Amino acid sequence: MLLRLIRWLTFGLIVLVIMLRLYEHVFTGDQATTLESARFALFDSFQAFKPRESQEYPVEVVDIDEESLRRLGPWPWPRQHLTKLINNISAMGPSAVVIYLSLADTDTMSPQHIARLLPPGDAFNSARERLSTLPDTDTALAAAIGAAPVVLGFVPSNNATGTEPSLKVPAASLQNANTGILLSFPVATNALQQLQDAASGYGSFPVMARGTTTVRQLPLFVSINKNLYPSLTAEALRVHANVDRYALSSHGPLPWLPGTTWLNTTKVAIGPLNIATDAATRFWLYFRWDNPFQHISAWKILAGKISEKRIKNKLILVGSSASGLSSRVTTPLGQSVPSIAIQAQAIESILGGTFLTREGWADLAEIIISVMLSLLLIRLLPVWGLPGCALLTLGLITVLYTVSWHAFSHAHVLVDPTFPSLLLLVTFLSQSFVIYVTTQTALVRTTWIAEHDMLTGCFNRRAWYDRVTPQTLHDSTATGGLIAILDIDFFKRVNDTYGHLVGDEALKHTVNVIENHIDENWLFGRLGGEEFGLFGPDTTGTGSPVEPGASSNETLETIRIAIANTPLLHNDLSIALTTSIGVARLTAGESLDSALGRADEALYRAKETGRNRIEFG
Template sequence: MLLKATPLRLVLGCSVLLTVIIGCGSLYLWEPLPLQILRNATFDQFQRLKPRVYHDAPVRIVDIDEESLKRLGQWPWPRTRIAELLTTLQAAEPAAIAIDIIFAEQDRTSPQAMLNFWRLSDEKKQLLGTLPDHDAELAEAIRHSTTSLGFALSAAQSPQAPPVVKAHYVQIGASPLPYLLPFQGALSPLPVLESAAVGNGALTFISDADGVIRKVPLLLRYQNTLVPSLTAESLRLAQKADNYTLRSQADGLGLAEIGIGDIRVPTTPGGEIWINYSPPDSRRYLPAWQVLAGRIDENRLRNKILLIGTSAQGLMDLRFSPLGGVIPGIEVHAQALEQILAGVHLIRPGWANALEMLVILAGGLLIGGLALGYGAILSFCSFFLALLLLWSAAWLAYADFRLLIDPLVPSLMLLAVFLFTSIFRHIYSERSQRWVKQAFSRYISPNLVEYLISHPDELELGGQRQTCSFVFTDLVDFTSLMESLDPSQAVSLLNAYLENMIAIAFSHHGTLDRIVGDAVAIMFSAPVKQADHQRRAILCALEMQRYAGRYAAELNARGIAFGQTRIGVHSGDVIVGNFGGKTIFDYRALGDVVNTASRLEGANKYLGTLICASAATLSGCPEIPKRRIGHLLVKGKSIPLEVYEALDTDTLNPSALAAYQTAHDLMCAARPDAISAFQNLVASYPGDKLAAFHLHRLLAGESGDLIELSQK
C-alpha cells in the first residue's frame, strides 16, 4: 500500500494525485469548447436512446412545403395569399397563430409597388393606385386574428426601430436582464403589420458550437429591454395572458422560471429551455396548400396553436437536431411548445455543475489513492465500477426524471487521474524492480534474474535435463594467505578478486552456480539455452586466467603472496532446476558433469597446468589453441576422460607448442625416445610444468597418455 511506502514516494504520489485533480477541476471550471461539445454529444446520445414520445399535443405546423410551392407558386407569395391563409385558419377558431416569417419589406407584387417599376400613363397610375394594397390586406387579416409575428435579433446594432413588445412583465426577485442572451440590433416586420398583431416574438435561435439547436430562448435581451421569443408569444396568446411572470433564482443569478398564464416553465438562468425532442411525426404537419384548398377539417385546427413556417429546402430554414439530421426551424418552435404543454421539461439543474465537480474531486481522490496504493487489477476494477455507477446514475436521472447530468466529462477527468497515478505507480514500481533486480543480481546471476522475471512460471521445484558447460576456479594456497594477513585485508583482497572474476563470467552470460570461499563455479546454457556454451566457457576461463594472473602479479609486487588460479572446464548433460524446499529455492545443476569439472580444476595441481578442459568442451570451439594432456582417470572413475590445456593466444609460443606436440606423440606411441624429447623440451622451456609432469611419469616407468590420479 501507498501508506507503507517510503516517505518520498508517499509525498510524490500525493503531489501527483493532487496536481492532477486540481488540473482536472480547473479544466472543468474553465469549460473549453471541446468539453462543451463532448457534454452536448452525451446529452444527444441520451435523447437518441430515449427520445420524447410524441403525443397529439394541440400544436400544428402549417407547412409551406415543396408541394405548396409547386401548386401555388414559388416564394415569396403575395401577401394577399398569406392573408387568405390567415383568414382561413382564424375561421377555425385556433388558440393562437404564429408566423415564422419576417415581413420586413413591402410586398413587391403589390399594385402600389408596381408603380415604381411600370411605365404607365397618369390615368392608369391613378387606377392602379385605387387597387387594394397587399400589405394593408395582410395587416387587416392579422388584426382580425390572434396572431403573433416574428422579428430577428442580431449582435450588431441596426438603424431600425426596436421591436414592439406586446406583453408586460411581472418580475419576482432580481432582474434577470444581465443573464439573458444579449443582442443589439433587430429586423422587425413592417410597422403596419407589427401594429396589427397582438403578439411579436423573436425568431432567433442560438445553436451550439456544432450547429445543433438544443435550447430555445423564451426571453432575450435587446439592448436593455426584455423581449419574448415567438415560442413564448405563441403560448401567451394561447393562454390569453397579457403578462409574463418572471421568477429569478434565490441567489439572484438569472431566471428560475417563467409564468405564462397558468403554465410555469422552468428555464436556465439565461431564460432558455432544453428541448426534449421527439422523432419526426407527420401528424404535426399540415400542408399550406391543403389548408387553402379547404381539404383540412376545421376540427384539426380548432383550439390549436398554429405555426406558419416552411420545410422547403430552398428557403433554407433548416436546423440540426440532436436526434441526427436536419429539421425545419418551425419544428423547433413546435417541439418546444409540445413539451411545455405536456409538462415534460428537460432540465439541466443548477446543482449539476457542483455535483459533477464533487464527483471529480471525491472520485479522483478515491481512484487515485487506489491506483497509487494497490495493484493494477484492484485499481482498474474500482475505476471501472466508478464509471459504471456514474453512467448508470446519469442515465437514470435522464430516463426517469429528465435531468441532464453529464457523465462523460467527469469520466474523462477520472480517467486522467487514473492514468497519471497509474503511470506514476508504474514508474516507481519499475524503479523498485530495477533496484531489486540490481540487488538480487548481486546474489545470483543477472541472466538468471532476467530469465525468472520473464518466466515466473519457472519458479517452482523441479528440473530438466540439459546440456551445459561448467567452469570451476580455485586459488592456490589461499588458506595460508588468510593466516598471514589481517582478516579485513584478506577479505578485501578476496572480494576484489571475486568481484572481477564474476564480472568476467557475467560478461560471457554465464550463470553463477555457487561461491565456496575463494572458489567460483560458473554454468553456461542454463537457465537460457546457449548454442555456443562450450566456446563461451573456454573464452570465459581464458579471460579469468588472464585477469587472475595480472591480479596476482600486482599483489606479489606489493609483497603479498597471492597465489595463482586453477580452472577446470567440462561439458555434458545435467539436471538443471530449482532444488530445495518451500522455504528456499536453490537454482543449480546436478550430475556427474559438475563433479568432473571440479575434479579437472583439482587436477591442475598435479598436472602443472592452470586450465584443464575436457575434449567434450573443446570440441565445440576447435579454433581455440590447446595442447593435449592425455586421458585422465580421476579418483572414483572407471572411464578415463580426454583432457587438454587451453592456451591463451596472447602468450602462445608456436615453437614450444610444436615441440610439445612431437614429444606427446612419441609418448602416446610408447616410443623410447619420448623421454629424450621431453628432456629437451624441459631444458628449453624450464617453466613448462606440464612437460615436466610427463617427463616425471616417463622416468617413473609409465608410458602412453593414460594419467591416473589417486587423489582428488
C-alpha cells in the same frame, strides 16, 4: 525519484481531465467540445430509444406547403393571401397565431409599389393615381395582425446593418436575467415597423444552440445590443397564456463566487408555465417523431375547408415546409424536419411539461462525484488489486449509465455519466500503471537483493553458482574455460588490527579493483568471507601466467598485481593488501564442484608457497 515522478504525473493527468471539463464551460462559449459532443450523443441515443409519445396538444401547424404554392402561386405571395390567411384563422378563435415567416420587406406587389414602378409621363398618370388610392396591402396586413393575437419574429444578426427590436413586455419583468451569458447579437433584422406595432407579441426566431447542426436546445431569451428580448417560443407561450409579462429568477450553488454564473439555473415563469433553463435560458427539447401529414395545409384554411375545432383555443404556427422557403434541421432522433416543426415541438414540450431538465449545478455535481469516485478507486487499488478494481470500475460505470437512463426515462432529467466514466477510466489506467511500475521496481530490487552480496555489490555465492551452470561449463570446455578462487591474504589480521569496519572496506576495495580489470566474459561473485570466485574463458593455452598473449592468465595476474599495488586508504591509514589465487582449467564434462575443488587445492598451494601468487590445479 522516478517512481515519485510517475505518481505525480498520473495525478496530474487526472487533474488535467478535470480542468478540461471546467475549460469547456468557462472558455469555449457556445462551441461544442469533444466531451460535450460525447454527452450529446448519449442524450440523443436516449431520445432515439424512448422518444416522446405523440399526444393531443393545443398546437397546430399551418403549413405553406408545396401544394399551397402550386395552387396559389410561388412565394412571395401577395400580402392579400397572408392577410386572408390570418383573418380566416382569427375568425376560428385561436389563442395565438405565430407567423414563422420574415416580414422585413414591404410588399413588392402592393398597388403603391406597382405605381412607383410605372414609367413617368402623362400616359400612366391615370393608372398611377388609381393604384395610389387603393388600400395599402401592408396596412391591411397590419390591421389583420392587430385584430388577432399574432406573434411576429425578428432575426438576430451579426451584420453591421440592423436595428433593435420592439419589446412587447415591461422591461422590468426581464431584469433578473444575466445578459452576459445569453446568446448575444449586436442588431436584428426586424419586421416592418407597422407590423411590429400591430403584433401582440414579438420575439427572436430560434437560434441554433451549442454550435451544432442538430437541434437539442433552444433559448427563451437573447441579447440584442446588451438588451434582453424574448424568443418567438417565449412570446408564443406568453400570448397563448394571455399574460403581459415574464418572471425570471436565477440561482446557483456558488452565488458568492465570481465567475460561476455558468452553474446557475434560470427559472422562467410564463403565466402558469414554469420552465427550468440553464444560465443562458436554454431549455432541452424532448422530441417525438414528426408527422408532416398532421399539419394543416395553408390552402385549406384559405379555402375554408378546415373546421373551427382544429383551430379554436389553440396556438397556431404559420410557416412553411416547402423547399427553398424553410431550412431543415436534424433532431436527436436523426429525423430531418423543417424548422417550423422544431418550433411546434418546443412549444408542445413546454405546454405538456415534457421538456427535459438539466440543472445548472449538474456539471459541478458531476465533477465532485467524479473526483470522489476516483479517490475511492485510488484508495482501493492497493487493497483490492487490479482485477478487483477493474470489476469495481466496470460496476461503477454501469451504475452511472443506469442512473442516467433512469433519470431520463422516469423524471426527464439529464444526468451526464460520460465525464465521471472517463475520469474513472483515466484513474484506473493511470494508477494501474503506477502499480505496475511500483511492482516491477520492487521485483527488480528484490531480485537484486536476492542475487547480490549486500556489502560488496557483486554476485553472492548462490547467484554465482546458478550462473556457472553445468551447461555453461560444457560450453566453455569446447573453447577452454577456467575457475579461479581469489582469497585476501592475512584478512583476519586486518580485522584484528584495524577492526571489522576497515575489514568491510577492504572487501569492497578488493571487489572494486577486480571489477575494473574484468569484462563481460567473466562471472564474478563472493563465495563467503574473504573468498571470491571467478569464471571465464581460458584463452591462455599452456604458457606461464605472464606469457605475452596469454590474455586470461594475464587478466588474473593483472588483478593480483593491481590489488598489491593499490593499498586501501582509510582515514589516515594506508593498508597494503595482497591476494592468493587458485586456478583450475576445465576439462570436458567436469562438474562445477570438481573444478572448484581443484581450484581450492591450487589456492592452498599458493598460500603455502608464500601467498600473493597464482597457482594452477
